[in-house]
Amino acid sequence: MTESTAIIAGGAELAAALPPGWIMMFGALLVPLLTGPVRQGWMVALPILGLYQMLALPLGSEITANFFSYELELMRFDALARAFGLVFHSAAILSVIYAMKNESAVEGSAALIYSGSAISAVFAGDLITLFICWELTAISSVFLIWASRTERANRSGMRYLIIQVGSGVLLLAGAIIHYAETGSLAFGHLGLGSVGTNLIFVAFGIKAAFPFLHNWLQDAYPNATVTGTVFLSAFTTKLAIYALARGFAGTEILVPIGAAMTAFPIFYAVIENDLRRVLAYSLNNQLGYMVVGVGIGTELALNGTVAHVCAHVIYKGLLFMSMGAVLYRVGTINGSDLGGLYKSMPITTVLCIIGAASISAFPLTSGFVSKSMIVSAAAEEHYTLAFLVLLFASAGVFHHSGIKIPFFAFFAHDRGYKVKEAPLNMLIAMFGAAALCLGIGIFPSMLYGLLPYPVDYVPYTTSHVVQMLQLLLFSALAFTFLMKTGLYPPELRSTVLDSDWVYRRMLPWIRDGLALAYTQVVDATLGRARRAVSLAVAGVERLHRPDGLLGNPWPTGSTTLWAAIMLLAFLYFEYRF
Secondary structure, eight states: OOOOHHHHHHHHHHHHHOOOOOOHHHHHHTTGOHHHHHHHHHHHHHHHHHHHHHHHHHHTTTEEETTTTTEEEEEEHHHHHHHHHHHHHHHHHHHHHHHHHTTTTTHHHHHHHHHHHHHHHOOOBBHHHHHHHHHHHHHHHHHHTTTTTTTHHHHHHHHHHHHHHHHHHHHHHHHHHHHHHHHHEEEEEOOOSSSSHHHHHHHHHTTTTTTTSSSSHHHHGGGGGGHHHHHHHHHHHHHHHHHHHHTTTTTHHHHHHHHHHHHHHHHHHHHHOHHHHHHHHHHHHHHHHHHHHHHOOOOHHHHHHHHHHHHHHHHHHHHHHHHHHHHHOOOOOOOGGGGOOTOHHHHHHHHHHHHHHHTOOOOSHHHHHHHHHHHHHHHTTTOHHHHHHHHHHHHHHHIIIIIIHHHHIIIIIOOOOOOOOOOOOHHHHHHHHHEEEEHHHHTTTTHHTSSSSOOOOSSSSSSHHHHHHHHHHHHHHHHHHHHHHHHHHOOOSOOOOOOOOIIOOOOOOOOHHHHHHHHHHHHHHHHHHHHHHHHHHHHHHHHTTTTTTTTTTOOHHHHHHHHHHHHHHHHHHHOOO
16 A cells, blocks of 8 residues: 555545544634634635545445443434535635634634534434534524624624524423434434424424524624624524424425515515615525425425525625625625725625525526526425415515615615725635536536435526516516615615514513512502501500500510510511512
């Protein structure tokens, strides 16, 4: 055996000994000890090494370990996990390049631990390993929000942490109950029908931002740092989609849930002023397509879900990168304060438009070749209402992300900003993401070859292309009409009320009102009790006057008795009410 062959063989043995993601997690612990270019190079090297390690693994590989009396499957390497692992590693590489000069050591370390734990969760073959990685993603990712070092970010991060850890607690409780019911901890198809699997389903739904469980996303992501939001957009919710695809494929309740997810964010995104919050709502919208695909559960639908995850991670990352570059240079991301930046940031403008075209599913972009698979699966399986909602959502996402984001950031009402173009590292990351958006759209076989099932689907048919162009043209005309007639909601400094208003505002108001009413009732009752005691004491004093009934000296025992009676009476009236 030659020396080079021995090195390759040794590398393969190391790759087979560690689950994917572990290199990034353990390597991240060294980040705070490094400085300058060494730290930047180390951070870029870790996800590249992780990707190399994953690609060296053959399909069917597994790693098991004994934990007390349980056998845990730390790694299960199949086609579904490979597809998610590949896009997660790609997102980590692009995100690290984007952030290499703009984040602290702690934030960089947290970002790599977060990325690595999400990748490890994808390859987890049992519910306990999944739970550990699930919680590690929550704990590490919150530092990307707190790194903003604002009071708003601190509060938002704490809410995010409570919700994400709560999701993990439900996952653990469901796993324990499921083990008690079945004697198995395997993370395979679970389905609904038992207490344990129902709890696991809710845990996944929280992380996937189901309707009424979604507000943590719009609350947390826009409050993270410029670079932290890019990391957050790639992993948390897509990990939940993977978990649903693994455990609940074909669960029909997911179809109406996903359809609702595609529709309702459109209305919020249209009136939202913070452009990163607009992207957070559109993230909800795109997740809905994936949830519908999981609910349909056919091979075409699941292939479409995985393909859309891969496309979405890249183009959504590109959009967050472009808005992050605007925030980095201008200092604001409100649509009401932006405009005219195409003059100062022309490269960022073009790259943002590529991301906007991709999320809108323009032909020759990645969104077209992935989203159309899910829409076609809904039509083939006769989910007519879901099919119509998906078409409506396709027009809506072009309206708020394809047009609104680039229009208000770079073109509308020129504010006269004279700023520098985005930093070189940001541009390199955005170029990489844009190249993938166009490459996948032009050569869809690049993506289809990575999907978990054989692909017998042609996206570029006359009907698909014409249908999508009609929707995009209708949306563009609607936007133009609303802008010309003044009917389009203006970009104002405002706060959009979502369902989180119920628990963040209404419930505290009700709580405070009840507490105030209770306090007033208690104070009034205690006031009456104190007055009664005061009158009794005054009466006793009158009795003790020289001319009073009790004016003569009392025996010690009688004095003690009456003192005890008065003390008990006071204590009763003081604490009874």
